[in-house]
Amino acid sequence: MKTTNIFSESGIIITIILILIPVLIGIGILIMKLYSIMEKFLKKKELERFNAYVKDLDPEQVSKLEQRKKELEYGLSNYELSGNSPAVDSKGLINNINEAGSVRFIEEKRKSQPKHDVDPQLTTMILWYLGCATFWLVFGTTVGEYLGIKFVAPDADHISWLSFGRLRPVHTNAVFWGWASIAMIGLGYYVVARVSNVALHSIKTGYYSLILINASVVLGTLCLMAGINNSGGEYREYVWPVMALFGIAVIISLYNFIKTIAKKTTKEIYVSNWYIVSAMMFVLVIAIVAYWPTWQNGLGETIVQGYYMHQGVGMWFMLFSLGLMYYFLPQQLNRPIYSYSLGILAFWTQILFYTLIGTHHFIFSAIPWWLQTVAIVGSVGMVIPVVAGTTNFLMTFKGSWHKLSSSYTLPFYLIGIIFYFTGSLQGTAEAFRFTNLVWHFTDFTVAHSHLTMYGIICFMLWGFIYTLVPRLTGKEPPQITVGAHFWLALIGLLFYTFPLMYGSTLRGLMWIDGKPFIESVELMAPYWLWRAIGGSLMWLSHILFAYNFYRMIKRNDDIIIPTSAIDILRAKKELEQQELDNQGLTN
Amino acid sequence: MEFFDNHKKLFLSALGLFVLLTIFVAILPALNNQMDNAPLPNAEPMSADAHQGKLSYIANGCVACHTQQVRNVDMDKPWGSRPGIAADYAANTRIDFLRNTATLMGTERTGPDLTNIGTRQPSMAWNLLHLYQPRAVVKSSIMPAYPWLFEIKQTVGKDEVEVVVPDEFSKGINGKVVATKEAIQLVNYLQSLKQTPLPDGKLPMEFLYKKKEVPVVAGGSAVANLPDGGALYTQNCAACHQANGEGLKGAFPPIKGSPIVLGDDLDLFVTIIMKGYDARAEYAVMNAVGTDNNLTAEEVTAIINHERSSWGNDAKPVSLEEVKKIMESIK
Incomplete structure (x- = not known):
């Protein structure tokens, strides 16, 4: 096969275009900046010429200019209509006044919406969910960071419990089931009840669910490190009794959600709940099919593995996060979703096509050729839900782009949406037979899974958490550390994925050329180093996220000097009350 | 639509569609494959030691970096003489009630494919040293070392295997590096990984995407x-x-x-x-x-x-x- 022809392959072209989209946007911004610098320079020159001209003005010209100035400056006194009475805001319309006097290094972003009425017990439960999720994020990515270092320093330790093969599934499962799943379900508890316009069916059972998931991840992690696993299918490394805990947790929450929806006071079931409830039903089907402990001999295991690992990603994480997105994005933009029907189209096509694509992880393997072809066709079909979803979200954004620069949450949403488009379509391109030759078995897959699981799911979840928690607790994170979290995560992700994709392409071409295997290992060394660097930035951003989360939930011990009329009066009342009490005591 | 305002109807139809598709793309093909395939008649059954070694291979997560599948594409030729077929995996059954079947096909080749490693590198001495410290034999390898599969002893017993470790990697070790039973069994497993030839001279599947043959110039210099x-x-x-x-x-x-x-x-x-x-x-x-x-x-x-x-x-x-x-x- 001629490798010079690589650029005529559709899969490669699609991927290059997808990679180019963010790069071209960046170049566009750069060109605009350069253009404005040039413009400034030219203006400066013109100013010099003008100054020379002004110096030589004769008195007659000056007096003419002064006359014109007087005319232009004519204005009304501003009291023509109102008279001289003082301004009053008797309806309390003016709010959120910022002083412009102080020095501002960081642009002040819009405050979160004020705390609103949520059952405090529900608030506490959701915060427990999000707190546990944050812990697993930090834990899981610390493990991931260490694994990345091991590519560069394989002799970093010689402890069996910390060896690469055992830790790798610890990382993936902790971030899957510990971080993303717990965060999603926690947010689900808010959204499901909210869009049904009723109170949650049962808060108490929500805690059972949380405890079971945590138990599952703790036990699973210990088992994996001790060398007890389910025989090596990716993301299926927990043995079934451990995974069963997770399954029971999902059943409990699902029951809770359905009971809540059954009591709904709205006529329609909002599309968020379509996605969320379906995701929970589907993940149960997936887990039962994959974990039923009496079948899957021979290649049956591989076919189920392909189905399991991709449905887990697409029918659980993706579907659930999209459901949350359909609630939080309109909320945050304060406008309805662009097209409700487009969301429903995306829902049904996602089920139809996504279910088919599992075996595209085993193209050219011994599994039936027809099944591989179905998977490739399904992967192409995924263009429909992805384009429908992206269009819907971006059109909802339309007309609100100005809000982006004044919000600290919306950038997370936007990056999530962009990666939803590029990451998902990259998956389609990777499923083609030719691209499988170049990229399959290389770190390209690792880069892809981080572009999607991290770029889409994590960014969306962060956006949702930064949106929701301040509304629950009334406390906002420091905007500067939220900004640092955003940029470190984004830049880290790009440093992580781009070198890996580039190096992997070279590696795949080397394999096609029949070069000795070990040369392809040596080739990857610098790209693995870049991956470790990018991974470190990502890891750092999670520490900042954990800090921000702490700031959002911390009990307020700060001394607050009241500034608003309401607060001043309340303070006065409290003080007087206190005095009365004191007198009561002394009497 | 009215129909979808009823939560039972809505969720049951979504679930129905998903389960139906699941049956067609996962359950039926998987059942079909596990019932219709048998190991090749001339395939050697795995020895008890090799099976123990396989459990160790699974426990240590070797599948994270090593595949065991020869695809029917030309670039996979270094890993086996013919593409893998369903029968090659048919002998794999559930490990036990707790653990699933281990076809160990894998999805990443950070390290080489091991389908045929028993033929390509059968040396016990090489494999043991490589497990003890991969960089002692392959300088730029990034494979983890597995020193916990070895013991340090003063004298080597009759049935024990000593691993001769180059000076550079044996600093600070007083005594001899001796392979544990688990290490030997793991190598036994690796040695057992061999492609079974197709019986009765049956022709294997062809490798696709062949490299362009370089035409041989007749009478040109051999070198x-x-x-x-x-x-x-x-x-x-x-x-x-x-x-x-x-x-x-x-x-x-x-x-x-x-x-x-x-x-x-x-x-x-x-x-x-x-x-x-x-x-x-x-x-x-x-x-x-x-x-x-x-x-x-x-x-x-x-x-x-x-x-x-x-x-x-x-x-x-x-x-x-x-x-x-x-x-x-x-x-």
Whole structure:
């Protein structure tokens, strides 16, 4: 096969275009900046010429200019209509006044919406969910960071419990089931009840669910490190009794959600709940099919593995996060979703096509050729839900782009949406037979899974958490550390994925050329180093996220000097009350 | 639509669609595959030791970096002589009630594919040293070391296997590195990984996406048309004899300055490459590298000429015809 022809392959072209989209946007911004610098320079020159001209003005010209100035400056006194009475805001319309006097290094972003009425017990439960999720994020990515270092320093330790093969599934499962799943379900508890316009069916059972998931991840992690696993299918490394805990947790929450929806006071079931409830039903089907402990001999295991690992990603994480997105994005933009029907189209096509694509992880393997072809066709079909979803979200954004620069949450949403488009379509391109030759078995897959699981799911979840928690607790994170979290995560992700994709392409071409295997290992060394660097930035951003989360939930011990009329009066009342009490005591 | 305002109708239809598709793309094909396939009649059943080794392979998560599948594409040829078929995996059943079937096909080749490693690298000594410290045999390897599969002892027992570790990697060790039973079993498992030939001379599936054959110019000089000897050496020989041709003391003999390599007994040289060698007690047994890896006469000639002219070795190149003749005679 001629490798010079690589650029005529559709899969490669699609991927290059997808990679180019963010790069071209960046170049566009750069060109605009350069253009404005040039413009400034030219203006400066013109100013010099003008100054020379002004110096030589004769008195007659000056007096003419002064006359014109007087005319232009004519204005009304501003009291023509109102008279001289003082301004009053008797309806309390003016709010959120910022002083412009102080020095501002960081642009002040819009405050979160004020705390609103949520059952405090529900608030506490959701915060427990999000707190546990944050812990697993930090834990899981610390493990991931260490694994990345091991590519560069394989002799970093010689402890069996910390060896690469055992830790790798610890990382993936902790971030899957510990971080993303717990965060999603926690947010689900808010959204499901909210869009049904009723109170949650049962808060108490929500805690059972949380405890079971945590138990599952703790036990699973210990088992994996001790060398007890389910025989090596990716993301299926927990043995079934451990995974069963997770399954029971999902059943409990699902029951809770359905009971809540059954009591709904709205006529329609909002599309968020379509996605969320379906995701929970589907993940149960997936887990039962994959974990039923009496079948899957021979290649049956591989076919189920392909189905399991991709449905887990697409029918659980993706579907659930999209459901949350359909609630939080309109909320945050304060406008309805662009097209409700487009969301429903995306829902049904996602089920139809996504279910088919599992075996595209085993193209050219011994599994039936027809099944591989179905998977490739399904992967192409995924263009429909992805384009429908992206269009819907971006059109909802339309007309609100100005809000982006004044919000600290919306950038997370936007990056999530962009990666939803590029990451998902990259998956389609990777499923083609030719691209499988170049990229399959290389770190390209690792880069892809981080572009999607991290770029889409994590960014969306962060956006949702930064949106929701301040509304629950009334406390906002420091905007500067939220900004640092955003940029470190984004830049880290790009440093992580781009070198890996580039190096992997070279590696795949080397394999096609029949070069000795070990040369392809040596080739990857610098790209693995870049991956470790990018991974470190990502890891750092999670520490900042954990800090921000702490700031959002911390009990307020700060001394607050009241500034608003309401607060001043309340303070006065409290003080007087206190005095009365004191007198009561002394009497 | 009214229909979808009822939560039962809505969720049941979504669930129904998903389950229906699941049955067609996962459950039925999987059942069909597990019922319709049997291992090849000439496949060797796995020994008890090798099975224990497989459990260790699973426990240590080796599948994270090593695949066990030869795809029907040309680039996978180094990993096996024919593409894998369903029957190759048919002997795998559930490990036990707790643990699933382990076909160990894998999805990443951070390290090489191991489908046929028992044929490609059957040496017990090499595999043990490689497990103890991969970088002792393959300098740029990034595989983890597995020192916990070995013990440090003062004396080596009768049935125990000592691993000779190069000085660089045995600093601070007082005593001898002895392989535990688990290490031996793990190597037994690796040795058992061999592709079973198809019975009755059945032709295997073809490899797709073939490389363009370089046309051989008739009558041209033999040396010009030979494949890259350096790359072939790296692929087939360097794991033991090392990239610098110096071998490893007490394990693998040097090629640099070797009388066999530099001498005129081409017959012996070709025979060692094709059939293996076990004449010197101080070194490990060499397997039949040439036969095991299906090396052609062109490739053997290229390797020989590379070895005769590298690391200060300075002997005349040999011709393809000579090697061809010897290979015919020892078949």
